Amino acid sequence: MKVKSISLIIALLFTLLNSAQNISVDSQLYTPQQLIEDILIDSNCIDNVVVTNVSGGNFNSAEQSYGFFDASGTTFPFESGLVLSTGRLQNVPGPNTSISDDNASGWGGDTDLENVLNESGTINATILEFDFTSVASQISFRYVFASEEYQEGNSNSCLYSDLFGFLIRPTSGTGQIEYENIALVPDTNTPVKATTVTPGVSGSCPPLNETYFGSYNDSNAPINFNGQTAVLTAIANVVPNETYHVKLVIADEQNYRYDSVVFLEAGSFQLSTDMGPNRLIATQNAVCEGETLELSVNESGAPSYDWFKDGILVDSQPSGCVNCGTYTVTEAGTYTVEVGLANGCISYGEVVIEYSPLPVVSDAVLIECDINQDGLTTFNLFEASADITNNDNDLNIRDFFLAEAEALSYTNPISNPQNFDNSVASQIVYAFVINDANCYEIAEVELQTSNNMLIIPDLLGCDGDIVDGFSDFNLSDIEVAIQNQIPLGASLDFYETEDDAFNESNALPNTYENTMVDFQTIYVKVKNGNQCFSISTVNLSVVYTPLLEADETVYYCTNLYPETVRILGGVLNDLPNNYYYEWLFNGQSTSVNTTFNEVNEIGDYTVIVTDPNGCSSSRIITVSPSSSAIIENISVEGAAPNNTVTINVSGDGDYEFALDDVNGDYQQSNVFTNLNEGFYTVYVKDNNGCEILEQEISVLGFPKFFTPNADGDYDIWTVIGENPQFSLVETVQIFNRYGKLITVLNPSNLAWDGTLNGTDLPSDDYWFVTRLLDGKQYTGHFALKR
Known part of the structure; x- marks a missing residue:
């Protein structure tokens, strides 16, 4: 419980x-x-x-x-x-x-x-x-x-x-x-x-x-x-x-x-009694350093006033006093007032007062370029802002004035501070600078002019593959050329016209293509911080790149290895020795730097040809393999005139074939047909320029008749296309029309004179059987005429 x-x-x-x-x-x-x-x-x-x-x-x-x-x-x-x-x-x-x-x-x-x-x-x-x-x-x-x-x-x-x-x-x-x-x-x-x-x-x-x-x-x-x-x-x-x-x-x-x-x-x-708005830095209406603020309240009748700062009584004004109801503030604090009214009523007022420090400013010198060197030019006065405000982003330059008194009274501000023409050399104008609390200070700005003229060499640009007088110029190269003439850390900008340079409008990109053929003048503006150091001219000159032969393919006869083939840089319309050369093989650098290159390797050879201005062109020579043909065999099928000759070859080349004439008509086919009997020279040509090969062949033929009458013409019958160099026949058997073997011929004697045992045989058709050493056999008949 x-x-x-x-x-x-x-x-x-x-x-x-x-x-x-x-x-x-x-x-x-x-x-x-x-x-x-x-x-x-x-x-x-x-x-x-x-x-x-x-x-x-x-x-x-x-x-x-x-x-x-x-x-x-x-x-x-x-x-x-x-x-x-x-x-x-x-x-x-x-x-x-x-x-x-x-x-x-x-x-x-x-x-x-x-x-x-x-x-x-x-x-x-x-x-x-x-x-x-x-x-x-x-x-x-x-x-x-x-x-x-x-x-x-x-x-x-x-x-x-x-x-x-x-x-x-x-x-x-x-x-x-x-x-x-x-x-x-x-x-x-x-x-x-x-x-x-x-x-x-x-x-x-x-x-x-x-x-x-x-x-x-x-x-x-x-x-x-x-x-x-x-x-x-x-x-x-x-x-x-x-x-x-x-x-x-x-x-x-x-x-x-x-x-x-x-x-x-x-x-x-x-x-409550109105003491005015709070004066706060956050609301941008704080009291400025060194200023006083009069608090003033007004109630009807003849009230008394007790003034407090941060809860402590600082002033008391009895009822009925003359010019009461005011209090002068000289420092930050929370100020309250108790106003004694009729019937014992008290009205209360309160206001918070903060003080803002004055802007910290510096007098400045603004330098602008003076093109005609008379000490007078146009200034953008706001370019002195960083120096005046010491790079304090919380400060703002509201206006500029010709006289300090006008700045202090904020009267007659300069109407065109961004395009202000000074009236005398080294003129002084005055900047009105405020902070977030609208507190201000005045700074002097002395206007000076600069007329530094730079010596700038022409900037060369190489024409491209299409020769048209235009080139992409790297304008940043100009800075490298004039480093010893300009202040350390100076900035450069480039313009097409002098007005653009002066007004700093339409600045050119670092990579710039000329708009006038072959030659153009542009302007460089050099600034040291916000000060103009110089406006000078730069000449852009287009120079032509080396003119080279087109890319090509060259064939190397691999059967000749390690002999070399010469490939050339290919300069046109000029002496090759006027240029510098760099050779690459399959994209990798080599030690060759001459007008030609002796090579025996298959691949891509790139030559980079550079003129004394530094302009370069390149071309690629592709070295492809080829070779003279290797004749593997020549096949002769059939006797004249019904025959086929096939030339079988191997190799890396592109081959064509001809008979008897090395300079004659070549054919792509490796087959010849219906040749007459006799001896032929076969030529195999590589279309890529390697050596022409030749080989003798024999085409067998059998006469259709003979006339053994001792007149010197056709007195014997023999196999055509057979000689000691081309011994193709093993035996030839000759028969009469009744199938009787008349004689047998062999490689040592392949001729028949039309006799049998010394006796002339009569005119008639006779038959033959020819056996070749490779086992082939030909049969046929011929006429003996007396």
Whole structure:
């Protein structure tokens, strides 16, 4: 039992501690009149407070969209106050573990809010309206805006925001006076929204008024909203003792999703005194070093003034004093004033004053080129900026002046500082330099001229393979040629005209093709930092590259290895010895540097021919293999005239064939047909120029008749194409028409005289059978005529 009691106590303590970390809200504890008069205002110096209208969500219960909040014991910046929401009041307290996303039937928007903010489509508007009268000339109150629209890292945060406004106007006057919205980003006319006070979203939108953004809220936040602003102050200037109407309104935009709230601090609606805007470095209106600032306040009647710096009383001016209400600031700090008004009321004012150091500047000398050398030229005064500001990017040169007095009074600035013509040599002008706080200093700029003329050799460009008088020039080579004439680290730019060089317009690229055939003059501008050192001319001259024979193929007779073949550089229209040579074999450098190259290897030989100007041409000689033919065999099939001769060869060449005439007609075919009997010389030619080979052949033939009559013509019958060099026949048998063997001839005697055993045989047809040594056999017949 004791254990259970202890556990229950611990659980209750944990619940109480957890609740204490979050704000609490109540819609019934105070009436709307009490919320305004007793909670928000709570001052006897603001009179005639009357709530005139209340409107919010209808949730069919006692729930409201506005009410009292208590934040004591939490990290919320206000202890208590009044809260207005675009959703249920009960969803305002933390922790921040859910989306406040409420709606109610028939819950409309507000046209006054839309008109003042120039927006449309509001719904779910919560409104509290009241009248009041003040004895001071200004009222103010403190507030915090919070919203689910603040979504860390989400690009939607850049686009969407609910709307709210603190609208005020006097109740007296002719006609309907327009509302003024005082829920503004400090020192601007910008309404406070999730999109106007934001740390930005990387890649989607930049920060805006980030100084006034409070925080993104984690799950342990005391309120149930994703983000909130810092504490902001709404300020309204009023006419003392006149009645004003205030409309506090907040509304969803376009739809009910992602609710927003505005918290108004209890007791913060009070009298205030206008001390002028904060003077901050961040807002670029800080007081400049060495200056004083007079704070001046003005309240009606004969008030007293107590001035404080950083909470310490520094001056006190009694009621009724003459020329009171001013205080001279000489140093940075937070300055407050308490103005004692009638009936014991006190109006409070506060302003933050920061001092900005003056710009650190240096006097400068600006040098521009003087083409006609009369000491007068045109200057771009802003080219002295880096020297004047010491390269401080936070400084800005606003204008230049002819006289120091004009610069100090900021009168008669030079109208054309980017094209300023000096009137005298070494003229001095004055730069008006400001920093981010608009504090200024004056710097002198002495205008000097330069007339350094450079000696620049012509820049040669080699014409290409197409000889047309144009070339690509590497203009950076000019810098190398004049290094000893220009300051170390100087910059060079090139231009087609003198005007372009002077105005630094249309600079040429480092690789530039001339626009005039063969010869062109361009301009180089040399600058030392931002100072012109020289404008000089450069001649571009196109020189022709060596003219070479076309690429070619040369054949090497491999059967002659290691003999060499000579290949040439191929220079045309000039003496080869006027050039330099470099030979490459298959892309690799060799030691050969002569006009020719003796080679015996197959491959690609590249020759690079360079003239004395450094212009080069190249060509490729491809050395391909060839060779004289190797005759493997010659086949003779058949006897004349019905025969075929086939010449079988091998080798790397391209071969053609001819018979008997080395200079005769060659044929691509290696076959000859229907040759007459007899002896032939076969020629095999390589079309690539290697040696012609020849070989003797014999074509056998058998006479069709003979006349053995001792007249010296056809007296014997014999095999034609047979001799001791070409001994092809083994035997020849001769038969009469009846098949009787008459005689047998052999290589030692292949002739028959028409006799048998010394007796002449009669005229008749006789038959023969010829057997060759290779086994072939020919048969036929012939006539013996007497």
